[in-house]
Amino acid sequence: MIRSAAVEDAAAIGRLKVRSWRSAYADYLPAAVLDALDPDQEAADWAGYLAAVPGEHRLWVAVDGGGVVGFCRTGPAGDDPDLGSRAAEVYGLYVDPDRVGAGIGRGLFAHAVADLRARDFRPVCVYAYQPNESAVRFYQRAGFSLDGVTRLDDDDPIGVREVRLVA
Secondary structure (H helix, E strand, C coil): CCECCHHHHHHHHHHHHHHHHHHHCCCCCCCHHHHHCCCCHHHHHHHHHHHHCCCCCCEEEEEEECCEEEEEEEECCCCCCCHHHCCCEEEEEEEHHHCCCCCCCCCHHHHHHHHHHHCCCCEEEEEEEEHHHHHHHHHHHHCCCCEEEEEECCCCCCCCCCEEEEE
């Protein structure tokens, strides 16, 4: 089941984000960065976000067996003026590492993109760390295409380039 996230989901989202990052990014992010991730701090950050979600943002969770097994956050693509004023971005998609390949991410991503389009956001973009070839392939299978735009996140001290995919 996919539903809007609530403040009560913050702890589960925080734990899931840390597990997902440690699993998905272990091959190209420094171990010190991954080791420093704190599920309690993530939970607090997500609780703060969920208490005051910006108007055009959405945070969706996939729930199975009473627990959060994935989440996806979306909103306007404010950092991409070249895409136009009604462009949107999928800011992040994370699935429990033990559940990757079970269709949770595909369903969650499709739901999030459909919601954006129903709210007249077009085009929709998503960024993936350039070395994360499995994520790039996932988004391509969902109908997104690399458009040649890359970025380094100014707020991210990690220094790994991201590639943009658009549909």
